[in-house]
Amino acid sequence: MPLLKIDSLEIEVEKGTTVLQAAMVNGIEIPYYCYHPALEIVGSCRMCLVEVEGMPKLQVSCNTFVGEAPPERKIEGKYDMVVNTHNDLVIQERKNVLEFLLLNHPLDCPVCDQAGECYLQDYSFKFGNAHSRFDEDKRVRPNEYLGSQIVINHNRCILCSRCIRFTREISGTSELFVEARGNKSKIAALEDKPLDNLLAGNVADICPVGALLSTDYIHKNRIWNLKKQPSVCQDCSVGCNVDVFYQKDKILRLTPRENHDVNGYFMCDIGRYGFHRFEDLDRITTPMARSNGSFSAVSWDEAIRKTADKLGDEGAKIAGIVSPFHTNETNFMLGQIINGPTGTLPQMNDEEIIYQSGFRISNDRSPNRRGMSDVCPALLEDLVSEIDNQDVRMIYVLDDGIDREIDDVWKKILAKMDFVVVQTYAMTTLAQSANIILPGPAPYEREGTITNDGGRVQWLRPSLPMKGESRADWEILMMVMKALDKDAQDFTDIGQVMKDMGEKFPAYDGLSFFRLGPHGMSLNGRANG
């Protein structure tokens, strides 16, 4: 392998590695704008210039590959390449490049949404000059919409072309291009084909400066006010890794989190803007019981007692409905309580979309169908006729949530029931048919594990606090379990539920949040319970 010397560091690297990559993995910082690991290399920003010994001029490190030199041409008799990233020449060059990039860039950081996570800001501070020698007027252009959700501030743009390469290589839709050239050039979209694909939101993420902005987040908040929670998207069964940015009990935005086993660097707009569905919901925050056709709030003790009284009847037949929208732990616990027929509501299908880069949006817009079937192995295909056959009169439902629509068949079944318990977070159609409503967390408040359709178990971390008196789903089910059977196991936290689940289902054996970590764990190759 070629021996590379970067500054004072000697490293052996694979042939064909770029200098930038070699520096990055070895902790040497080289600033860059146009380079993105998922996109083609163009070397247009010139920010990553370094000195390569033996080459007449500075080289762009993102596009300089390390190769093997013949023995007689090795530097100092052993190095295939010697790179300086911090000598005076490189430092001066960085100042110059930044001065050029900032020629027309406005000093509007105080009102720019990128401030705080802006590479231009960071590198100017670290590598740049405090002053510009540019005396002319800056070129000023109005903002434009590139698509319905993306707005471009041309003044801030440094023309790194990441967004263009994204539409050409990742989404394959190719809406963007550089219009004109030189001082007049700018990012544009054709009038009859705006940037309106379902991956469009990503261009705002990969923009290294504040030029491309999502209309959903623009001027909403400052990035340093927000807390960032790594989590998993719950809008389809791919399970893209996301960062949830929130303040108090409000989510401001979602951005994709890198995970090469799931979503790479990107996410789709369905998931990105999906959290708005759960805002301003008419939430159920206390347990409710129905008497004489109307609901009234009751205490947890009363709600659980009422539930247990009915479910604990000698010879009572209870059906259970588990949900692909709930975590593995919740579904597992309901599976343990219910001894009657168990099933789930019909799948709500949507269009499957696969992009040029292989990025996929699943047709199954529930996050945990795989996990649900793993931990509830006795799911019935045809719960409807089984309920009829066995004349089941009681049902315990984990509600899918606000997206669930109930067909007439199910409406009839629910109307026939003597006793319906619904564990939910909002007054859905299902909740309206309940006798007892037990309030649980909404998406982004839930904690537990979910399994995506590729068999990867991921840690779903809660970003928002639970509302009112609502309690974690596993806790509610444990209370019901304890009320039914005083000797039932006590869980003090969700980790213990996971442990218990692992004992019953070997595929999930030994799982813990520690082992799952930020990127989850694949079930493939594990024994399936």
Place this chain on the structure above:
Amino acid sequence: MSNKDIHEDSFQYTDSDKVEKIFSQYPDKRSATLPLLHLAQTQGGYITSAIINTVAKLTEIHPAEVMDCVSFYTMFYSRQQGTYKLQVCQTLSCSLNGADDIVDHITQKYGTQPGETTSDGKFTLLKVECLGSCGTAPVIQINDDYHEGLSIKELDILLDSIP
């Protein structure tokens, strides 16, 4: 070419042999983008969105990539030009030798600003960068032909002789 041949919503090459010949000269289809655009502009006078879509389809690239290319080059026009394009060189030698006077003179003579076309559609006045004939400055290129070292008087004679 008269502008009556152009229909915004559709475009077709009249000389399909030429199109095939262009394709035969390149290893892949997208390389033919520029010559195809030139051919289309010769046929239609300027580049319409219909031309962009047609070229994109033929070269199997996206219309935005064709537009990228069209907008980069100054010799692709986005609107109808006059029958005669008066392209006055603006770069150093010509500028020193009176290119500005030539522009002013044409502006006065026909009442057109640079970039504009006369109302009868005969002339379009364009300021262009170096035509590479600095030794014979000032240079004016009328369509594809150079006319070099012109005084204002000679320019007048030249322009008046255009039918």
